[in-house]
Amino acid sequence: MTTMTTTENRPPLNRRLAEFGTTIFAEMSALAARTGSINLGQGFPDTDGPEEVREAAVRALRDGRGNQYPPGPGVPELRTAVADHQAHHYDLRFDPDTEVLVTTGATEAIAASLLALLEPGDEVIALEPYYDSYAACIAMAGGRRIPVTLRPRDGAYRLDLDELRDAVTDRTRLILLNTPHNPTGTVLTRDELAAIAALAVERDLLVITDEVYEHLVFEGEHVPIATFPGMRERTVTIGSAGKTYAFTGWKVGWVTAAPELVTAVRSAKQFLTYVSAGPFQYAIAEALRLPDSYYDGLRATLRAGRDLLTAGLADAGFTVYRPAGTYFVTTDIRGLGESDGFAFCRALPERCGVVAIPNAVFYDHREEGAPFVRFAFCKRPEVLQEAVSRLRRL
Template structure:
């Protein structure tokens, strides 16, 4: 039996017509087909701390979270999130009114857009941006307005004048990601202060994606935008457990914001997953209380891996933009005589046995991202060393 369709109207909602299969699915399938090392999708190849995994097992066995958890999240996790914000950033957060647990940061972003954006509203996002941003703005009926981060002296930089000029009377919200995926840029205190001043001046809401908050390197410092004057009551701060604790499949995220903003976002979130990850919420509550040495070791390990892969990419002839945060490296393929990152990444597995992701798919202005590709270094060190060896010795780069 075939489904009845109307030739006058496509099946897919027009707001999503531009979004097909994600580049991550395409590249991961290519990695499987070719047996290549997958440095495209950003997931670790090892699990996180054993004590956190055991905490999840213990919760399952004790019957905690096996049925629907509370809509805002279990009290233990909300309390742990609040304690984390106070301990690290001096942010006073009420676990009963200022925290909402979500199915990862992706749902948090979706719920925030659906709750806060109406048709006709403009949402400014830093380009390149994580692909779900565009889809979530579209589902909300908003219009995305990209402000491009451009490479300068080894770092992708935000032009604050361009950001200010992008704001119009229709601008509702700034969608800020720092540490930034895919470029690895960490916005400075001065840049964040300027964003905060602009938001206050133009009475804008701000949604900040801070999932890589614990992965900052060298002299970079992660500073939540909510800590700046005038931002506490207009900022929705998003983070999650996946990147920090290497349990990406658990999909445990959270929002911290003022009670009014939490109430608004929860109104949308309750009709998405409703609740999720019950036993895992108990485990992440314990994870957030791990000693500071865990977070220091995580950064040190990722920094070593960053430098291993960066050196390998440089030896292969690419121009490398060493990230100040996240676990991704952006490389420029133009020194190899290449200009089309999409074609380059589709051919790379057969040429070298390594998979990367073309950064152009994260741009509205595709031409600006055309020569850049992204590699993930959240893999075991021997895997990265082998990937570097393959890239260097392939003979076709």
């Protein structure tokens, strides 16, 4: 008689990750490749960043810097450059030796922070819709995600501060922020951030803040929540080179925080990748020292792309929520007689040769995001113009 083992009765994927399959970005990028469509779904530029930064990486490779394991916290040159960047742009002072940690992109920084700071059952408040890795990382850490939904109002997405306050319970451990916000393009105002900071101090909450789009702000200003009273010691700030310097494949990110928080995050990070991107770390150290004119030019280029695409989408019949930051624009497809973003995005390549992302993947409350679709405008003007021409066929 054969006895069934427990492994034969169990699915291979653990329950924490059972709701997560292949990401929508992989699905839609594969669809773009298969149909030869213009990919306005996944958020990566179609041109490389500054030539001097690329050459810095080549120089590091040739000089043998970083070709073997770099230091666990990151190479000193990059940690110092990150600290100098925070001081120059925001007057935030961090010790590069104890308060800066280099990570494999922002995604690892988010994962390591949540794994380090959560106990099973802890609640995490996140602004819905949210980047899909947030939900997966909270699940891997054994946390419970509590969405507070940004809703469209007066042509933009807005945060209800009363709803945020009501979401806090005795089980809440931290707030996971993202500003500028992907996918909606919302940039939280100074007053909104002050209210969130006051709530965090009042309820003794930690804050993890994803600020990878910090230099991609077209209206308003980016204000790090760590600058508010009582927040520096309770905030883990996450940054990344990918979006700012258009080298998304290098996967260089960082954490800045008080020493005890950085130590906690490093404890988790060292068992994920340990180290990565050695030569690229030296290159990004140089990128962070580019003059302010670089960031002005970046914003001007992306603003022009935003304006081109949003005007074209509106002409094609979409309701457009004009983003104040990031390089994404959210649209409502109900004006086109559609209501199911998944079906719309899966059919769009065959209909007009363009790929987009259904916003419902960024929601726990899928019905809230059902009619919304996200497009990326971090592409060359001629690519955006061709996409606009194709979308007018709808």
